[in-house]
Amino acid sequence: MDPAAAKLIGAGIASTALIGAGLGIGNIFGSYLTGALRNPSAAPGQFPNLLLGFALAEATGLFGLIVALIILFVF
Amino acid sequence: MHQFEIKRYIPLEIAGIDFSFTNSALWMFIAIAVISVLLIYGMRERALVPGRLQSVAELSYEFVANMVRENTGREGMQYFPFIFSIFIFILTLNMLGMVPYSFTVTSHIIVTFALAALVFLFVIFVGFAKNGPGFLKLFVPSGVPAAMLPLITVLEVFSFFIRPISLSVRLFANMMAGHMMLKVFAAFVVGLGVLGGWAPLLFMVAFTGLEVLVAFLQAFVFTVLTCIYLNDALHMHH
Numbered sequence: 001m002d003p004a005a006a007k008l009i010g011a012g013i014a015s016t017a018l019i020g021a022g023l024g025i026g027n028i029f030g031s032y033l034t035g036a037l038r039n040p041s042a043a044p045g046q047f048p049n050l051l052l053g054f055a056l057a058e059a060t061g062l063f064g065l066i067v068a069l070i071i072l073f074v075f
Numbered sequence: 076m077h078q079f080e081i082k083r084y085i086p087l088e089i090a091g092i093d094f095s096f097t098n099s100a101l102w103m104f105i106a107i108a109v110i111s112v113l114l115i116y117g118m119r120e121r122a123l124v125p126g127r128l129q130s131v132a133e134l135s136y137e138f139v140a141n142m143v144r145e146n147t148g149r150e151g152m153q154y155f156p157f158i159f160s161i162f163i164f165i166l167t168l169n170m171l172g173m174v175p176y177s178f179t180v181t182s183h184i185i186v187t188f189a190l191a192a193l194v195f196l197f198v199i200f201v202g203f204a205k206n207g208p209g210f211l212k213l214f215v216p217s218g219v220p221a222a223m224l225p226l227i228t229v230l231e232v233f234s235f236f237i238r239p240i241s242l243s244v245r246l247f248a249n250m251m252a253g254h255m256m257l258k259v260f261a262a263f264v265v266g267l268g269v270l271g272g273w274a275p276l277l278f279m280v281a282f283t284g285l286e287v288l289v290a291f292l293q294a295f296v297f298t299v300l301t302c303i304y305l306n307d308a309l310h311m312h313h
Contacts, residue, residue, distance in 0.1 A: 051296075063248060
Protein backbone atom coordinates (compact mmCIF):
# COMPACT_ATOMS: atom_id res chain seq x y z
CA MET A 1 0.00 0.00 0.00
CA ASP A 2 1.09 3.54 -0.68
CA PRO A 3 2.44 4.98 2.63
CA ALA A 4 0.54 8.24 2.11
CA ALA A 5 -2.73 6.32 1.71
CA ALA A 6 -1.97 4.22 4.79
CA LYS A 7 -1.36 7.42 6.73
CA LEU A 8 -4.74 8.85 5.76
CA ILE A 9 -6.53 5.60 6.58
CA GLY A 10 -4.77 5.46 9.94
CA ALA A 11 -5.81 9.01 10.73
CA GLY A 12 -9.39 8.17 9.80
CA ILE A 13 -9.39 5.11 12.06
CA ALA A 14 -7.86 7.12 14.92
CA SER A 15 -10.65 9.68 14.73
CA THR A 16 -13.24 6.93 15.32
CA ALA A 17 -12.41 7.53 18.99
CA LEU A 18 -15.01 10.28 18.71
CA ILE A 19 -17.71 7.60 18.45
CA GLY A 20 -17.04 6.79 22.07
CA ALA A 21 -17.11 10.45 23.02
CA GLY A 22 -20.49 10.83 21.32
CA LEU A 23 -21.89 7.81 23.13
CA GLY A 24 -20.49 9.04 26.43
CA ILE A 25 -21.86 12.58 26.12
CA GLY A 26 -25.26 11.28 25.05
CA ASN A 27 -25.30 8.85 27.93
CA ILE A 28 -24.39 11.53 30.47
CA PHE A 29 -27.05 13.99 29.36
CA GLY A 30 -29.62 11.23 28.93
CA SER A 31 -28.99 9.86 32.39
CA TYR A 32 -29.05 13.34 33.85
CA LEU A 33 -32.44 14.07 32.27
CA THR A 34 -33.83 10.72 33.42
CA GLY A 35 -32.74 11.43 36.96
CA ALA A 36 -33.78 15.07 36.83
CA LEU A 37 -37.31 14.25 35.68
CA ARG A 38 -37.74 11.71 38.45
CA ASN A 39 -36.45 14.00 41.15
CA PRO A 40 -36.39 17.60 39.90
CA SER A 41 -35.55 19.05 43.30
CA ALA A 42 -32.19 17.23 43.39
CA ALA A 43 -31.25 18.14 39.81
CA PRO A 44 -29.59 21.58 40.29
CA GLY A 45 -27.19 20.13 42.86
CA GLN A 46 -25.89 17.66 40.29
CA PHE A 47 -25.40 20.22 37.53
CA PRO A 48 -21.65 20.75 38.21
CA ASN A 49 -21.18 16.98 38.09
CA LEU A 50 -23.01 16.90 34.77
CA LEU A 51 -20.63 19.46 33.31
CA LEU A 52 -17.64 17.63 34.77
CA GLY A 53 -18.79 14.36 33.23
CA PHE A 54 -19.46 16.05 29.89
CA ALA A 55 -15.98 17.58 29.80
CA LEU A 56 -14.28 14.32 30.81
CA ALA A 57 -16.18 12.32 28.18
CA GLU A 58 -15.46 14.85 25.48
CA ALA A 59 -11.77 14.85 26.32
CA THR A 60 -11.35 11.11 25.73
CA GLY A 61 -12.64 11.54 22.19
CA LEU A 62 -10.30 14.44 21.64
CA PHE A 63 -7.35 12.25 22.67
CA GLY A 64 -8.17 10.15 19.60
CA LEU A 65 -8.44 13.28 17.48
CA ILE A 66 -4.98 14.36 18.64
CA VAL A 67 -3.61 10.95 17.64
CA ALA A 68 -5.17 11.46 14.20
CA LEU A 69 -3.57 14.91 13.90
CA ILE A 70 -0.19 13.56 15.00
CA ILE A 71 -0.42 10.83 12.35
CA LEU A 72 -1.35 13.40 9.70
CA PHE A 73 1.09 16.19 10.43
CA VAL A 74 4.02 14.79 12.40
CA PHE A 75 4.95 11.60 10.53
CA MET B 76 -2.07 27.00 10.94
CA HIS B 77 -1.49 30.69 11.23
CA GLN B 78 -3.35 31.21 14.50
CA PHE B 79 -1.19 28.65 16.35
CA GLU B 80 2.15 30.00 15.13
CA ILE B 81 4.67 31.18 17.69
CA LYS B 82 6.29 34.45 16.63
CA ARG B 83 9.40 35.90 18.22
CA TYR B 84 8.94 39.57 19.06
CA ILE B 85 12.21 40.09 20.92
CA PRO B 86 14.77 37.38 20.03
CA LEU B 87 16.95 36.55 23.00
CA GLU B 88 19.25 33.62 23.65
CA ILE B 89 21.05 32.91 26.92
CA ALA B 90 23.55 30.02 27.09
CA GLY B 91 22.03 28.24 24.12
CA ILE B 92 18.50 28.37 25.51
CA ASP B 93 15.86 30.33 23.63
CA PHE B 94 14.45 33.03 25.92
CA SER B 95 12.76 35.04 23.18
CA PHE B 96 9.76 37.16 24.05
CA THR B 97 7.08 35.52 21.90
CA ASN B 98 3.42 36.20 21.20
CA SER B 99 2.68 33.41 23.67
CA ALA B 100 4.48 35.33 26.41
CA LEU B 101 2.79 38.56 25.34
CA TRP B 102 -0.67 37.02 25.72
CA MET B 103 0.24 35.60 29.11
CA PHE B 104 1.20 39.12 30.20
CA ILE B 105 -2.09 40.44 28.81
CA ALA B 106 -3.94 37.75 30.79
CA ILE B 107 -2.10 38.76 33.98
CA ALA B 108 -2.96 42.41 33.29
CA VAL B 109 -6.65 41.53 32.81
CA ILE B 110 -6.71 39.49 36.03
CA SER B 111 -4.94 42.26 37.95
CA VAL B 112 -7.37 44.90 36.70
CA LEU B 113 -10.32 42.68 37.58
CA LEU B 114 -9.14 41.81 41.07
CA ILE B 115 -7.28 44.95 42.17
CA TYR B 116 -9.26 47.67 40.42
CA GLY B 117 -12.53 45.76 40.80
CA MET B 118 -12.12 45.34 44.57
CA ARG B 119 -10.80 48.90 45.08
CA GLU B 120 -14.06 50.30 46.44
CA ARG B 121 -14.85 47.35 48.76
CA ALA B 122 -18.49 48.36 48.60
CA LEU B 123 -21.03 46.50 50.70
CA VAL B 124 -23.32 46.41 47.67
CA PRO B 125 -20.86 45.42 44.91
CA GLY B 126 -20.73 47.11 41.54
CA ARG B 127 -20.39 45.18 38.30
CA LEU B 128 -16.64 44.57 38.33
CA GLN B 129 -16.62 43.82 42.05
CA SER B 130 -19.41 41.29 41.53
CA VAL B 131 -17.33 39.43 38.96
CA ALA B 132 -14.33 39.35 41.29
CA GLU B 133 -16.44 38.18 44.23
CA LEU B 134 -18.31 35.59 42.16
CA SER B 135 -15.11 34.02 40.87
CA TYR B 136 -13.68 33.97 44.39
CA GLU B 137 -16.81 32.36 45.83
CA PHE B 138 -17.01 29.86 42.98
CA VAL B 139 -13.49 28.54 43.50
CA ALA B 140 -13.75 28.71 47.28
CA ASN B 141 -16.89 26.54 47.22
CA MET B 142 -15.23 24.11 44.84
CA VAL B 143 -12.18 23.73 47.07
CA ARG B 144 -14.32 23.39 50.21
CA GLU B 145 -16.58 20.74 48.68
CA ASN B 146 -13.78 18.64 47.21
CA THR B 147 -11.03 18.86 49.80
CA GLY B 148 -12.76 19.94 53.01
CA ARG B 149 -11.43 22.48 55.51
CA GLU B 150 -7.79 21.39 55.23
CA GLY B 151 -7.77 22.16 51.54
CA MET B 152 -8.59 25.83 52.06
CA GLN B 153 -4.98 26.65 52.95
CA TYR B 154 -4.07 25.81 49.34
CA PHE B 155 -6.85 28.02 48.01
CA PRO B 156 -4.55 30.77 46.62
CA PHE B 157 -2.72 28.27 44.42
CA ILE B 158 -5.92 26.72 43.07
CA PHE B 159 -7.55 30.10 42.51
CA SER B 160 -4.48 31.30 40.59
CA ILE B 161 -4.55 28.24 38.36
CA PHE B 162 -8.27 28.59 37.71
CA ILE B 163 -8.30 32.28 36.90
CA PHE B 164 -5.13 32.05 34.78
CA ILE B 165 -6.44 29.20 32.61
CA LEU B 166 -9.90 30.75 32.38
CA THR B 167 -8.50 34.10 31.26
CA LEU B 168 -6.17 32.51 28.71
CA ASN B 169 -9.02 30.41 27.28
CA MET B 170 -11.37 33.38 27.10
CA LEU B 171 -8.75 35.67 25.55
CA GLY B 172 -8.24 32.96 22.94
CA MET B 173 -11.87 33.39 21.87
CA VAL B 174 -11.21 37.00 20.83
CA PRO B 175 -10.68 37.12 17.05
CA TYR B 176 -7.05 37.59 15.95
CA SER B 177 -5.79 36.79 19.42
CA PHE B 178 -3.51 33.94 20.36
CA THR B 179 -4.65 30.96 22.46
CA VAL B 180 -1.79 30.20 24.81
CA THR B 181 -3.49 27.06 26.15
CA SER B 182 -3.64 25.51 22.67
CA HIS B 183 0.06 24.65 23.03
CA ILE B 184 0.77 21.42 24.84
CA ILE B 185 3.96 22.65 26.44
CA VAL B 186 2.08 25.40 28.31
CA THR B 187 -0.65 23.08 29.58
CA PHE B 188 1.90 20.40 30.40
CA ALA B 189 3.89 22.88 32.48
CA LEU B 190 0.72 23.75 34.41
CA ALA B 191 -0.21 20.08 34.85
CA ALA B 192 3.32 19.18 35.94
CA LEU B 193 3.16 21.98 38.49
CA VAL B 194 -0.07 20.53 39.89
CA PHE B 195 1.38 17.01 39.86
CA LEU B 196 4.55 17.99 41.73
CA PHE B 197 2.50 20.12 44.13
CA VAL B 198 0.29 17.14 44.99
CA ILE B 199 3.31 14.88 45.53
CA PHE B 200 4.93 17.54 47.71
CA VAL B 201 1.79 18.05 49.81
CA GLY B 202 1.25 14.29 50.08
CA PHE B 203 4.72 13.60 51.41
CA ALA B 204 4.73 16.66 53.65
CA LYS B 205 1.40 15.62 55.19
CA ASN B 206 1.75 11.83 55.40
CA GLY B 207 5.48 11.16 55.18
CA PRO B 208 6.34 7.81 53.56
CA GLY B 209 2.75 6.75 54.27
CA PHE B 210 1.80 8.62 51.12
CA LEU B 211 2.96 5.55 49.17
CA LYS B 212 -0.08 3.72 50.57
CA LEU B 213 -2.00 5.61 47.89
CA PHE B 214 -0.87 2.88 45.52
CA VAL B 215 -2.13 0.06 47.74
CA PRO B 216 -5.88 0.43 48.19
CA SER B 217 -7.28 -1.16 51.34
CA GLY B 218 -9.79 -4.01 51.14
CA VAL B 219 -8.34 -5.58 48.01
CA PRO B 220 -7.79 -9.40 48.01
CA ALA B 221 -4.11 -10.30 48.38
CA ALA B 222 -4.07 -12.16 45.06
CA MET B 223 -5.17 -9.03 43.19
CA LEU B 224 -2.80 -6.70 45.01
CA PRO B 225 0.24 -6.82 42.66
CA LEU B 226 -1.92 -6.10 39.62
CA ILE B 227 -3.89 -3.33 41.33
CA THR B 228 -0.73 -1.67 42.62
CA VAL B 229 0.81 -1.60 39.15
CA LEU B 230 -2.39 -0.11 37.76
CA GLU B 231 -2.56 2.50 40.53
CA VAL B 232 1.05 3.55 39.95
CA PHE B 233 0.39 3.80 36.24
CA SER B 234 -2.78 5.81 36.66
CA PHE B 235 -1.00 8.14 39.08
CA PHE B 236 1.83 8.91 36.69
CA ILE B 237 -0.48 9.34 33.69
CA ARG B 238 -2.26 12.19 35.52
CA PRO B 239 -0.14 15.13 34.30
CA ILE B 240 -0.39 13.84 30.72
CA SER B 241 -4.15 13.37 30.73
CA LEU B 242 -4.64 16.68 32.55
CA SER B 243 -2.56 18.62 30.04
CA VAL B 244 -3.76 16.84 26.90
CA ARG B 245 -7.40 17.35 27.90
CA LEU B 246 -7.05 21.13 28.11
CA PHE B 247 -4.79 21.43 25.07
CA ALA B 248 -6.89 19.12 22.87
CA ASN B 249 -10.13 20.91 23.70
CA MET B 250 -8.74 24.34 22.96
CA MET B 251 -6.96 23.31 19.79
CA ALA B 252 -9.77 21.16 18.39
CA GLY B 253 -12.30 23.95 18.96
CA HIS B 254 -10.23 26.56 17.18
CA MET B 255 -9.44 24.20 14.31
CA MET B 256 -13.12 23.38 13.88
CA LEU B 257 -13.99 27.09 13.69
CA LYS B 258 -11.23 27.55 11.11
CA VAL B 259 -12.52 24.64 9.00
CA PHE B 260 -16.05 26.04 9.01
CA ALA B 261 -14.73 29.52 8.21
CA ALA B 262 -13.12 27.96 5.14
CA PHE B 263 -16.53 26.48 4.19
CA VAL B 264 -18.10 29.95 4.44
CA VAL B 265 -15.52 31.36 2.03
CA GLY B 266 -15.67 28.32 -0.25
CA LEU B 267 -19.46 28.28 -0.62
CA GLY B 268 -19.62 31.99 -1.38
CA VAL B 269 -22.49 34.45 -0.91
CA LEU B 270 -25.26 31.99 -1.78
CA GLY B 271 -24.33 28.87 0.20
CA GLY B 272 -22.09 30.32 2.86
CA TRP B 273 -24.86 31.28 5.25
CA ALA B 274 -25.44 27.78 6.61
CA PRO B 275 -21.88 27.24 7.89
CA LEU B 276 -21.85 30.86 9.10
CA LEU B 277 -24.91 30.22 11.30
CA PHE B 278 -23.30 27.02 12.55
CA MET B 279 -20.15 28.99 13.39
CA VAL B 280 -22.11 31.49 15.46
CA ALA B 281 -23.67 28.64 17.45
CA PHE B 282 -20.36 26.86 17.72
CA THR B 283 -18.61 29.99 19.02
CA GLY B 284 -21.14 29.99 21.86
CA LEU B 285 -20.30 26.36 22.60
CA GLU B 286 -16.59 27.21 22.50
CA VAL B 287 -17.04 29.90 25.15
CA LEU B 288 -18.76 27.25 27.29
CA VAL B 289 -15.91 24.81 26.65
CA ALA B 290 -13.33 27.48 27.49
CA PHE B 291 -14.97 27.93 30.88
CA LEU B 292 -15.62 24.23 31.35
CA GLN B 293 -12.04 23.19 30.72
CA ALA B 294 -10.71 25.68 33.25
CA PHE B 295 -13.33 24.31 35.67
CA VAL B 296 -12.40 20.68 34.97
CA PHE B 297 -8.69 21.36 35.35
CA THR B 298 -9.36 22.98 38.72
CA VAL B 299 -11.78 20.29 39.95
CA LEU B 300 -9.28 17.57 39.08
CA THR B 301 -6.56 19.53 40.89
CA CYS B 302 -8.85 19.59 43.94
CA ILE B 303 -9.54 15.84 43.64
CA TYR B 304 -5.84 15.02 43.39
CA LEU B 305 -5.15 17.30 46.34
CA ASN B 306 -7.89 15.54 48.30
CA ASP B 307 -6.11 12.21 47.64
CA ALA B 308 -2.97 13.64 49.17
CA LEU B 309 -4.72 15.24 52.16
CA HIS B 310 -7.11 12.44 53.15
CA MET B 311 -5.28 9.16 52.79
CA HIS B 312 -7.68 6.84 54.63
CA HIS B 313 -10.26 5.83 52.08
